[in-house]
Amino acid sequence: MSDALRAQLALLPAYLTAHLQLTLTALVLGIAVSVPTGLWVTRRPAAERLVLGIASLLQTIPSLALLAIMVPALAALGRATTAALGVGVPSIGFLPALIGLTLYSILPILRNTVAGIAGVDPALVEAARAVGMTDRQRLRLVELPLALPVIVAGIRTSTVWVVGLATLSTPVGAPSLGNYIFSGLQTRNLAAVLVGCGAAAALALLLDGLVHALEVGVRAGRRALVAGAAAALAALVLYAGATLAAGALGGARTVTIGSKTFTEQYVLAAILAGRVGATSGALPRVVPSLGSTVAYDALRNGTIDCYADYSGTIWATVMHRTDVPADRGAVLAEVTRYLREHDGVTVAAALGFENAYALVMREDRAGAIRRISDLTARAPSLTIASDYEFFGRPEWTAVRRAYGLRFAAERSMDPSLMYEAVAAGDVDVASAFSTDGRIAAFALRVLEDDRSAIPPYDAIILAGPRLVREEPDALAALAGLAGTIDAAAMRRMNAAVDREGRSPDAVAGAFLAGLAGAR
Amino acid sequence: MIELRQLTKRYGDRVVVDGVSLDVARGELLVLLGASGSGKTTTLKMINRLVEPSAGQVLLDGSDAAAMAPHELRRRIGYAFQQIGLFPHLTIAQNVGITPRLLGWSPERIARRVDELLDLVELAPATFRDRRPAELSGGQQQRVGVARALAAEPAVLLFDEPFGALDPLTRDRLQQSLRAIRARVDVTIVFVTHDMVEALLLGDRIAVMRDGRLVQVGTPADLLRAPAGEYVAQLMETPLRHGRTVEALARGETPDGR
Numbered sequence: 105m106s107d108a109l110r111a112q113l114a115l116l117p118a119y120l121t122a123h124l125q126l127t128l129t130a131l132v133l134g135i136a137v138s139v140p141t142g143l144w145v146t147r148r149p150a151a152e153r154l155v156l157g158i159a160s161l162l163q164t165i166p167s168l169a170l171l172a173i174m175v176p177a178l179a180a181l182g183r184a185t186t187a188a189l190g191v192g193v194p195s196i197g198f199l200p201a202l203i204g205l206t207l208y209s210i211l212p213i214l215r216n217t218v219a220g221i222a223g224v225d226p227a228l229v230e231a232a233r234a235v236g237m238t239d240r241q242r243l244r245l246v247e248l249p250l251a252l253p254v255i256v257a258g259i260r261t262s263t264v265w266v267v268g269l270a271t272l273s274t275p276v277g278a279p280s281l282g283n284y285i286f287s288g289l290q291t292r293n294l295a296a297v298l299v300g301c302g303a304a305a306a307l308a309l310l311l312d313g314l315v316h317a318l319e320v321g322v323r324a325g326r327r328a329l330v331a332g333a334a335a336a337l338a339a340l341v342l343y344a345g346a347t348l349a350a351g352a353l354g355g356a357r358t359v360t361i362g363s364k365t366f367t368e369q370y371v372l373a374a375i376l377a378g379r380v381g382a383t384s385g386a387l388p389r390v391v392p393s394l395g396s397t398v399a400y401d402a403l404r405n406g407t408i409d410c411y412a413d414y415s416g417t418i419w420a421t422v423m424h425r426t427d428v429p430a431d432r433g434a435v436l437a438e439v440t441r442y443l444r445e446h447d448g449v450t451v452a453a454a455l456g457f458e459n460a461y462a463l464v465m466r467e468d469r470a471g472a473i474r475r476i477s478d479l480t481a482r483a484p485s486l487t488i489a490s491d492y493e494f495f496g497r498p499e500w501t502a503v504r505r506a507y508g509l510r511f512a513a514e515r516s517m518d519p520s521l522m523y524e525a526v527a528a529g530d531v532d533v534a535s536a537f538s539t540d541g542r543i544a545a546f547a548l549r550v551l552e553d554d555r556s557a558i559p560p561y562d563a564i565i566l567a568g569p570r571l572v573r574e575e576p577d578a579l580a581a582l583a584g585l586a587g588t589i590d591a592a593a594m595r596r597m598n599a600a601v602d603r604e605g606r607s608p609d610a611v612a613g614a615f616l617a618g619l620a621g622a623r
Numbered sequence: 624m625i626e627l628r629q630l631t632k633r634y635g636d637r638v639v640v641d642g643v644s645l646d647v648a649r650g651e652l653l654v655l656l657g658a659s660g661s662g663k664t665t666t667l668k669m670i671n672r673l674v675e676p677s678a679g680q681v682l683l684d685g686s687d688a689a690a691m692a693p694h695e696l697r698r699r700i701g702y703a704f705q706q707i708g709l710f711p712h713l714t715i716a717q718n719v720g721i722t723p724r725l726l727g728w729s730p731e732r733i734a735r736r737v738d739e740l741l742d743l744v745e746l747a748p749a750t751f752r753d754r755r756p757a758e759l760s761g762g763q764q765q766r767v768g769v770a771r772a773l774a775a776e777p778a779v780l781l782f783d784e785p786f787g788a789l790d791p792l793t794r795d796r797l798q799q800s801l802r803a804i805r806a807r808v809d810v811t812i813v814f815v816t817h818d819m820v821e822a823l824l825l826g827d828r829i830a831v832m833r834d835g836r837l838v839q840v841g842t843p844a845d846l847l848r849a850p851a852g853e854y855v856a857q858l859m860e861t862p863l864r865h866g867r868t869v870e871a872l873a874r875g876e877t878p879d880g881r
Contacts, residue, residue: 231708233673235722235771236698245721249712 108295111607112284120303122279125344126201126270127263127307132341133202134209134262139255142217143243152218159211167208167269171276174200175398179405196394196402201273201280208269209262216258220251256319260312267308271300274393275365277402281307286393289520291367291601291608311340359386359571359578362402362411365393366519367601367608368459368539368594372412374612376565379585382616384577396493397421400566404447409571410582414459415439416561420498428502432458432560439564448569452579453586457539457594460561461499463488464536464548466526475554476507479533483509489526490535491519499558500535506557523548539591541599563589588619624649624811625670625779630679632665632835639665641835642679649778652805652812654826656819656858662835663815667781670813671700683779698722701772701810704783707764709756715741715767716752722775740770743804762793766800773808782814786821798825819862823847831855 145152162170175195182193193199224247232242271282284300287293314333321329359380363373370392377388391408400422402408415432418439419425429435436454443449463476473479479486488511494500495514503509515531526534527546536543536550538561543550565582572579589597597615600606625647632640640662647653655663668674670681672693681688688696709718717724719740720733728736738748744766756764765785772780786794798821805812816822822829823843831838831846831854839851847863850856871877 225708227704227706227708228710230673230704230706231702231710233694234671234697234702234704234708236694236696236725236775238694241694241725246710 106295108293108605109299112293112296112299115284116299116303119279119281119283119300120307121344121347123267123270123281123304123307124340125348126198126205126273126278126280127267127311128341128344129348130202130205130209130266130270131259131263133206134213134266135259137206138210138213138258139217142214142255143221143248146218146221147239156215156218159214162207163211167204168272168275170207171201171204171269171272172395172398174204175276175395175401178203179401182405192405194407195405196277196398196407197391198278200276201270201278204276205266205270205273209266212261212265213255213258216254216261217251220254220258221247223254224250253319253323256315260315263311263315264308267304267311271304275395276398277362277391277394277407279391283392286365287370287608289518290365290393291370292520293605293607311337314340357386357575358389359384359410359575360408361388361390362394362399362408363390363392364396364399364411366537367541367598368537369412370608371597371601371611371615372455372563374608375585375615376410376412376582378612378616379581380578383581383584384575386575386578403449403566403568406568406570408568409575409578410452410565410567412455412563413566414561414563415454416460416499416559418443418564419559426498426502428499428557428559430556430560432562435560436562436564443566448572450567450569450572450579452565452567452582453584455563455565455585455589455594456587457563457589457591458561459537459539459563459591459594461494461503461558462536462538462543462553463503463551464526464534464543465532465551466529467547467549469529469532470549470551473551474549475552476503476509476557477554479551480508483511486511486532487513487515488533488535489515489517489522489531491522492516494535502559503553503557506555539594539598541595541597541602544595545599545603563594589615624651624684625813626680626682626685627666627670628680628682630666630669630681631677632662632669632674633677639835640669643832643835643837644679645830645837645840647811647813649811650809651827652814652825654822654829655813655815655832656817656822656826656829657832658817660834661832663817663832664783666832667783667813667815670779671697671702671781673697673702694725698726698775699777699779701775701777701780702783703765703768703772703780703785705785705787707761707768707785709764709767709771711756714753714755715746715759718756718767719770719774721771726775736774737770740773741767743773743807744770745800746770760793762789762797765789765797769797769801769804773804773810778811780810780812782812784816787816787818794821801825819858820865823862831858 141155145155178193178195178200182195186192228246228250229242232246237245270280271285273280274282274286281300281304284296288296288300314337317329317333318337321333361373361376363369373390373392377390380386380388394402399411400413403411415435419435423442440451443451465473473482495516517525522534523536523542523546525531526548536548538550565585567579567582597611600611601608627643627645630640630643631638643666655666657663665674669676672688716737719737723733723736737752741748741751746763746766759767768785786797789797814825826843828840828842829846830840833854839846839855846855847859850859
């Protein structure tokens, strides 16, 4: 077994447990909501149409969007409950993922419950009434047993869906087998992706098989099969419930560190965690692979305590500023002031490097193009690729306006694919990140921003109100990182993960060891 | 035993059963005879309130059927119908014993009663008790259906074309079984059919219905000898002509109009 695979398998118990907690809780809730609702609406045709309509509508929402929508929805709910009751609601992590998955599990179970009851032979319904059953007895003695195989089929469909969809819980801050997939894709770690997909598929097959065995056993009256399948399912549910309760009651002081979904963020989160763990009494806990705006919301409402962000990102997406000042120091000062005044968020340190947007081209394609202004005339015959966000961001508008750029086509794709696409010549230009190790690895040319249209992107450590208030040691430890990483160092660390296949933890560990040695 | 008073059923503007009044004596078998759409099944189902009357009254032993909870009423009235409706997930014994179970009889009493009834409908209890409905032929299933209707010792049985979907030989055997059962069990029966021969063979009296109304009520002999009007005369003529034709064939003649 390779070291890379062994390193990934070491993470499996934690991710699998988290995945199981999410999946089983969502399914138990889904069944608890759908079956009674389905039974209730079968005798009420108007309600049936309405309820099935709502469930179908929920199903049409793309799954990733449904999970992501839960974050601002719960944040709004949390503000309301905080104002009314003084108690907040966590808007990232387990809760939004659970709600999203539960909603997704409802339709197949609900629809099959309704169809199962409606599919009972009318002659049997008449017989049940004629022998003197009440409505409730008819449901319990005739309709439910006869509809059971159809209802169970719905539960099995939901089971397979939910196990798969739970991998999308990672970006809303709930650990799952999706952590393997998201971080594996970002850090080009094929072993991680394979372990994540394989484990999710195996879990789906296992749960589906157990539910199926239970159904077959009940139908054929095979006691041993029923007992075995029921015991296995009960053990899994108990395990999930017990670990969940233990986690909720866990007493140790923790500092929760967030990261976004790219290599540099994984490395920085590992550095922050290592630093906090080594120099303060608190236990660091990393919540990786958060969506870009999810991370800031999570910090503001206390779900995470700190993470690394970039001044230009805060400038554009939090402060909603569309002007693009060139002065790095002025932006940093303004961001620091704004965050403290508006959200009580502290800029603990500026790490010392910038990770700005940069337009890159393959050397041979670029030819004479060295500056962005050289692109203006050529752009109409070129294609540009970027991550999912860039084309919608004010920075892109500013760049296009400053240079009068009009490309033949704009293609959004996963950032990990973007570099390969430009290196392979599938696209001509890409909006890279200036510290990305793949710029050097693929020998891409960074075009000079000769009109200073791209704002500065100082990497900064943001600390939430709770950390500042309750963990002064941790705050001091983070502040000590100020100015310790320059652009070249960050690029080397990114490349170590992306090109050399080292883990973000190992790279961060080496950095921290060097830092300690230098003192 | 059963009194129908101006019993009426309307669906919107459509009158399906129109002011039917009828008395059925204790121990009598009354046939409701009519074509499809005549209202005979609706009339039957208003007796155990599978269909609620729009107007009129059903009295059972003098008490108003509408005053009772429907499920309690139905536990006192046996019901068998053409689709049989045996519960496929239950055994034959559980199917037969369902109404006693709803009435809270002890398991021992139910088991005794089930065996007694399987004997009555000529199905060996040891062989059939634990089988599922799907393992039985259509005729055997309807015997179970009849046993189920009789299970809770009802004073009244309602039969809605129970033998209509069976082949002629099986139907004949079940009709004979029903006569044998009547000889052993004291029960009042309302029997719906559109089959004239069945009506003549089984009925103590026949009530002919057309378009939701009663046309004539009388013994088979009354109807054959003194039909009240053209419609009943036509109805009665059919089995008589068939009988004559069959007799002629048996004598080796070639009858007319064949």
